[in-house]
Amino acid sequence: MLKSMPALQKLETDGVFQMRRGRLSSPTFAYETWGSLNAAADNALLIFTGLSPSAHVASSVADPSSGWWEDMVGPDKPIDTDRFFVVCVNSLGSCFGSTGPASINPDTGDYYRLDFPVLCLEDVAKGAALILDHLRIEKLHTVIGASMGGMTALAFALLYPARARALVSISSAARSLPFSIALRSLQRELIRKDPAWEHGRYDFSQGPTSGMRLARKLGMITYRSADEWAERFGRERASDPGAEDPPFGIDFEVESYLEAHANRFVGTFDANCYLYLSRAMDLFDVADHGGSVDQGLSRVALERALVIGVETDLLFPIEQQEALAIGLQAHVSDVSFRRLSSIQGHDSFLVDMDRFRPAIASFF
């Protein structure tokens, strides 16, 4: 599954890694870095990713392939690697270098699969803290995350109040609400109901590709917005009706688009890792850190925060993000809230660079 990732660095740990709901023996934490830490060690930025990206947020000399946020991170870009030392981690539980369900359990010599403990985003944040220790970064300039990464960034700020001066939360939230929980729960069920999932014991060269394709299609539908698709596809008919017979093959261009996206996704992400990370998003709740969201947020010790949300986001609706900004304002002196009118829904931070680049650049 792993492609060659020459820029990827790995922190191999020793001993027990205590998680919120379990423990791992000697996990590995993978990350990439860009730029240089200055003498005062006060120019470090930490980026947490969404569910599926790797740590390769941008190209580098070591790995010139485009990163998943290539237009945002690099020399003279909004997250300026000439100025900042940027660290992006591969989440614990993922399959791009960090230990996850597709890794070998050193205690048994077999793959973890479903023996992997219940994963929480706090565990992902804790792994990143070990990377910062290793890099001798005491305190971050800013911790940044979008989508699941925004929740992880918040978890980091709650668990390690002394370790981040600022937070940038993009299209994220203080907790998952039932609409997004329901969608993710259904995505997981689509994977689990694929007979090829085999209760997690599938052959890694195959696995539940049908379930993963369906889950990806549902993801794509909810990551974008109805308005964008109406503009982009309207009722355009598909040029290639696909292999299947009418009346249930592909009629419309939007169906071709989903088909192509689903096919590209399959084989790039381990199904069990997807299940664990997806559920970790459902479980995350700032209220677990103090009894209520507000009491949880009172634990942060940030100097500044920026919350960016998008009006067409179905999964992390703008109201929830405004609520996060208001919640932070009670405990952080300098909080900005940016409400963007992007029409690309939850995925806007990846594609609507005209709005997102200035919003991020002005913060730095």
Place this chain on the structure above:
Amino acid sequence: MLKSMPALQKLETDGVFQMRRGRLSSPTFAYETWGSLNAAADNALLIFTGLSPSAHVASSVADPSSGWWEDMVGPDKPIDTDRFFVVCVNSLGSCFGSTGPASINPDTGDYYRLDFPVLCLEDVAKGAALILDHLRIEKLHTVIGASMGGMTALAFALLYPARARALVSISSAARSLPFSIALRSLQRELIRKDPAWEHGRYDFSQGPTSGMRLARKLGMITYRSADEWAERFGRERASDPGAEDPPFGIDFEVESYLEAHANRFVGTFDANCYLYLSRAMDLFDVADHGGSVDQGLSRVALERALVIGVETDLLFPIEQQEALAIGLQAHVSDVSFRRLSSIQGHDSFLVDMDRFRPAIASFF
């Protein structure tokens, strides 16, 4: 599949029924009626249903079981059966008495299954016109429909401009847009990817129950709204975590709710019928009747129209319904548009009676 339906009447036809994209031999059209046709035969209302309901819109002496719109239709109710002769049809292609993919093809003696021709909502409207002929109803007081039924009502008004004085369209639209097409396309794929579908040749006592459950869950998620669920479930944990093992069983109450709904749906609707009706919604486009939506709408000869939409509807967004009302205004002298603030999304017309009953009552 059919339960006992003592009130159900059946029009058995003879000869070829020409469809938009095919033909049927001697199809049956099932319907129920309430109230009495007056001497002038000008008090008839025709109700088209959404995708899954039967013709049993309300209880009656012949069938006292509750109908799917029990609070709306009956004596002294907004659709007053003391005043109107109400006809509700089971859509062609469905499985509650009218001919559909689960019926026997008289030409072969075998079930239609996927030999059923591509179904269009115009075909459903045409079947209803035969029922009106049979009942000696030349011109309806009003044709009414919600969701798919609203599209069918519109198709009826386009095909038979002389046969309806008024139209009530509820949570519907002049055409399907790519977001709702994508969701329905995925629902159909969930059913087709269930190995038990067997390309439509399943045993009727079993069939693709797993695919139908998944499709129903996706339906439920998109029929309601994020706001309603946030209010109703919040992050409440499920009291019964279900039979499956953690970490991928049921954690949250919203997951239990979907599970219960999906289980109730299975066995009540034929999978192939679902596929045909679902695709018929995607295919419907007023623009097919004249080159553009506006040219299509110019064919209606209505005296009055009421368009009702709900602000939280994901599948038939309020903007689309406002556009339908505006489109009708160009050709109908008396058009009302009601924008309701129900939080129950697309399903509001079935549950938010406090808003829907007065909206309908004031029209009649």
